[in-house]
Amino acid sequence: MxxxxxxxxxxxxxxxxxxxxxxxxxxxxxxxxxxxxxxxxxxxxxxxxxxxxxxxxxxxxxxxxxxxxxxxxxxxxGLAAANGDMHPMQVAFKECHGLQCGFCTPGMVMSATALLKENPKPSEEQIRAGLDGNMCRCTGYQNIVKAVQTCAARS
Amino acid sequence: MGANPTSAFPNGIGASSLRKEDQRFLTGAGNYTDDINFPGQSYAYFLRSPHAHAKIKSIKTQAASAAPGVVAIFTGADLAEAKVGGLPCGWLITDMSGQPMKEPPHPPLAQGKVHHVGDQVAVVIAESYLQAKDAAELIEVDYDVLASVTDVATATQPGQPAVHDMAPNNVCYVWGHGDKAAVDKAFSAAAHVTTLEIRNNRLIPNAIEPRAAVAQYSRSEDAYTLYVANQNPHVERLLMTAFVLGLPEHKVRVIAPDVGGGFGSKIFLYAEETVITWAAKRVNRTIKWTAERFESFMSDAHGRDHATKAELALDKDGHFLAMRVKTAANLGAYLSTFASSVPTILYATLLAGQYTTPAIYAEVTGVFTNTVPVDAYRGAGRPEATFVVERLVSKAAMELGIAQDEIRRRNFIKTFPYATPVGLTYDVGNYEATLAAATKIADVAGFPARREEAKRRGKLRGIGYSCYIEACGLAPSNIAGALGARAGLFEAGEIRVHPTGSVTVFTGSHSHGQGHETTFAQVVAERLGIPFENVDVVHGDTGRIPFGMGTYGSRSLAVGGSAIMKALDKIIAKGKKIAAHMLEAADSDIVFENGNFKVAGTDKQLAFGQVAFSAYVPHNYPLDKLEPGLNETAFYDPTNFTYPAGSHICEVEVDPETGVTKVVSYVASDDFGNIVNPMIVEGQVHGGLVQGIGQALLEQAVYDPESGQLLSGSYTDYAMPRADDVPNFKVDTQVTPCTHNPLGVKGCGEAGAIGSPPAVISAVIDALKDLGVRDMAMPATPYRVWQTIQNARA
Structure with a gap:
């Protein structure tokens, strides 16, 4: 069926x-x-x-x-602009070394962009809590948090 | 981030160059094994044992074979009939009596018996994954369930169930290392002896990408292609073809594409990829297999799982006189690829740590149990050794009333090279430098005030130290061979210069998060003086790269990078000859600087690209004495291990009401030798630290002692560290360059996981010391900490 x-x-x-x-x-x-x-x-x-x-x-x-x-x-x-320019969150992940093996990265980036939509200026604690549903075994999270902070600061 | 001011090149050695691989990973263009599909592919599902230990009386597959979409079903009997061998172990350990370790057969599909929950019993190949899975439910396996044993501490006691008949008392080997007589003598004369009983908790690696494989057979070429999530495709191919399937090695191409984390667990040759490679020819179909997470838990090799009694003998001033260690190491149900070497060669040799302890003896019993095989997991033996050494030192300091930093300083090795009593020779180090840096950054002087402040908030604050060492850059092949390795441990690199001067690097190392495409390109860009953008790095494909040994043991830059440096030397040497001809000078007058071949002392020069072009368009070229082309391969076999070391200082706060422990400050000062990309190194440290903190506070593989069931078989039962479990880290590096490889590098991938567990646990104990607490098992979960507090108060 x-x-x-x-x-x-x-x-x-x-x-x-x-x-x-x-x-x-x-x-x-x-x-x-x-x-x-x-x-x-x-x-x-x-x-x-x-x-x-x-x-x-x-x-x-x-x-x-x-x-x-x-x-x-x-x-x-579908996150990048039509001309191929990466979304500011993608740029921030690259600049802050917020990814290593890249496997969790797409989900992490999608969660992070949704997080900033809800709360454009989150504290570090709010970022960590907000990404609680996304596991990363490589980065230790520090640079992911930094990437989200960087992206938030730029927007 | 950005350019290194000390390098002439913006993306040369020392620059925090942004990663080349990130564009594809960030835009969903990565190419992991499960992303690979072929027209007409079929799917495999493995039926696994629900029992820890059972005889297989019969397997009925008729109903399953008739299910919709089923292509074929194979069991252990089919593999036996086809003379498929068992999965081999790559390291022979010889026991104390000179006997080889026990090597029970490890058939890729169970034959006669299953030995752990998750053991492969049959494979169903079908048109869709759901059809394969549905059909597997129709296979009827009649088991005769046997008593099982999972606990390493008790598995060797009389009366325990025998995992393998060939291994009495479940002993694989009893291995001794060091001068026992000297150690016993030192203990008998010691002013003080510190003792510890340690359980190094069993961990499950949990790379976020599950293992996966796609196997193809080509009738026209009579050849196989295997895509597999793996850290060392040539090793995978050699083991699979020569030892299991009996296939000609050159007829199998193994490709490890983008791999989503390894941490050791993807080094090994596993049953699943072996079976589907074999079956691909049988069914003449492409076969795809991807593990579900529950399969990762019950079939990826686990890590750690030691039960240890450790003793440290000291004089009255806190100088270490001797160390005595007795360890039972869980090897699981079968010997995985490097299982035997992890608790022996990679463990006992590290027990000197950073200290001058003159006599050390270790006795290690390798133990079979009805659990998933245990093998290398980030650090592999070295975290276990570091935990023994650093917990002993911290406890001894507490017992003798000596400050934690002071007892370490009193015993530091200060002159190099230094030959330890456990077989290694440290080439270089400066342990005081990392301890001093960590002490300063951690503001240890301010700790008493922070402790008081925490107390006012109702929290117990503690501080813990760990001064670790590791042996990386595996390994000098001749030394490894003498110690039982059944493989070489060199690395290979090829530099292919293209006619227009761009370069492709082919490396035997494999990147599964480490960023080799960037780091190795930085090395090549700097050495050849060409733009970083003009260098691409290829890895992970036996059809393209030279025979290489892959990535594990923090070896990629130290060994793989050295092979690349050797190949670059050959490129430059040949380029000088070409340039000499073109510039009408003697070979010996040519120097290579900043990307130009120059006649020394003149303004005559050729850019690297001009020489490269001439090598492929050899019109004005010394063809009578030099071959065209600019393409060089080198193999590098290290002359010694490298010895990264560092000092970590951790502060925790314990909530005595709930037992919840928070890491509130963590400082790591590490000496990795020279550093090519500081940004990447820092990221490696962060990741390692969280795996170590995970071991110390959260993670524990649990087997039910009665049934042998894996109780921590999902993410709801196995506590992975999440973003809100860990703090920001302060990381620092001190540099003493490695003396015996061309880049002066030591390796950084495992340090965080090696150094951190004892720092965290010692901090927890320090927080609770006023209650009389002197020990704490891992993981220090809220319940365990709370219970410890209650017991101490009772």
Whole structure:
């Protein structure tokens, strides 16, 4: 059995017939080949799969693709400007060395941009608490926090 | 960030150059194994043992084979019939009686028995992953469940279940190191003896990228390609082809593309990639496998898990006279690739630490249990050694009433080279420098006031020290070979200069977060005097790079970087000959400076790019005595280990009402020798520190003692450090260049994880010392700390 799915991903209308069991992250990675969104734990714990669903940070391994029916999805591939210029958060991550292996990075960046939308001038404590749902095993978080602070200070 | 004022090049050695790899990682363009897909690929799912220890009476696959989408199902019997071998161990340890360690077979799919929860029993290959997983549920395995043993401290006692019949009392080896007689004599004459019972807690590495592999077989070429999340593709290929599958090595190409963290856990040859490589030819299909996180927990090699009794003998003035260590090291159910070497060669040799202790003896029992194999995890033996040494020293200082820094200073090694009683020769170091720097940055003088201030807030504040050393830059092959290594430990590098003067570097090292594409390019840019942008680094593909040993043990720059330097020397030497011909000068008159070949003492010169062009368009070229082209390969085998060392000072605050411990200040002053990219080095330290703090305060792999089930098998049960668990760190570096490699570098990847656990634990103990607390097990969870406080008050 398949079900029709209609949604907007990174500004483009997408239509597909999918197995209703398909998770949103599977749909993004396998159907659309948007492999920038990663699966780190498949249990909603690590945050590597974080995307924006109608402007809110959501763990895409934790919802069915059908739950995004008619929604707007933004993934890491859609974050940069149309001309390819990176989003200020991406720039800040690079300048502050907020990434090492890069695997948690897309989810971390998506969470961080959502965090600043909610709270444009967060304290360090608020940043750390706000990123509590995204694990990084490489950086020790310090430079991620610095990147978010840097981005916040510039906007 | 930015240019190094001491270098002529904006992105040369010493510059905090921003990373080349970041653009793709930040825009979702990274290429990790699970991102790789091929038309018509099939998917593998591994059925795993739900039992810690059981006989397999029968496996029925008929119903599963008939399930929708199933391509094939294989079990251990199929592999045995095809004469697929067991997964090998790469290091032979010879026990105290001269006998080789016990090496039980490690079949990639279980044969006859399963030995730990998560052991591979069968593989289902199907058109989709869900179909493979659904079909696996239809496989009927009839188990005869046996009693199991998981605890390293008790597994060797009489009457415990035998994991392998060939290993009586579950002993793999009993290995001794050092002069026992001298140690015993020193203890008998000591004014003071400090003793500790230590459990170095078992950890699960948890790279955020789960292990994954894609295996292809080409009938037209009769050759295989394996994409795999791995730290050392040539080692993977050698072990898989020569020891397990019996395939010609040159018919298998192993590609480790972008890899999402390793920390040791992706060094090893695992069953899953071996099985799907074999099966790819059987089913003539591309096969993809990606671990789910629960599989990572129960099949990635774990780390640490020691039970140790340690003793330090001192004279009345706090000088160390001797150390005696007895350790039981959990090896798990099978010997993983380097398992045997971690608690022996990489552990006992580090027990001198930074000190002049004249006599040291260690006895290590390698123990089989019904747990996931245990192997190298960030630090690999050295964190365990550092914890023993630094906790003994801290406890001795407390017992003797000597200040923590003072007892260390009294015993520091001050003259180099220094031969330790445990087999290493430290080439260089300056331990006072890092201790002095850390003391200053940590404002140790202000600690009593901070402690008082905390007390007024109802918090108990403590300070802890750790002065660690590690042996990195693995390794001189001949020394490693004499100690049982079954592989060389050199590294390879190739410099391919293109006709227009840009350069591609092919390295045997592998980057899975370390930033080699940047650091190695900085080295090449500086040495050749060419723009950093004109240098690309290729790694991780046996079809492109020379035979290399990969990345682990903080070896990449010290060994891989040295191979690149050697190859660069060859490039420059050849370039001088080309330039001499073009400039009509003698070879010996040519000097290479800032990217130009010059006739010494004249203004005649050629830019590097002009010489490169001439090498490939050899019209005006000494063809009678020199080959065209500018492409050199070098292999570098180190003459000694490198010895990064440092001093860490940690302050914690304990809430006595809840037992919650917060790291409130952490200073690390490290000596990594020369530094190519300070920004990257700092990031490596941060990451290591959080893994060490995770070990000290949060992380613990737990097995149920009765059933042998892994209780900490998910992120809800295994406490990974998150952003709000850790503070900002103050990191500093002091420099004594390594004396025996061309860059003078020592390695920085593991230091944080090695140095930090004893600093944190000693700080917790210091916080509770007025209650009479003198020891604290890891992890110092709120419950454990609270219970310790209650017991102390009772």
């Amino acid at each position: 398949t079900v029709k799915l209609l949604l907007n991903v990174n500004g483009k209308e997408v239509e597909a017939d999918i197995d209703p069991r398909t998770l949103l992250v599977q749909f993004l990675r396998e159907n659309l080949r948007l492999t920038g969104t990663h699966v780190g734990c498949d249990t909603g714990q690590c945050g590597a799969c974080t995307i924006h669903l109608n402007g809110q940070a959501v763990k895409s391994c934790n919802i069915l693709a059908l739950q995004a029916q008619g929604s707007e999805v933004l993934t890491i591939e």
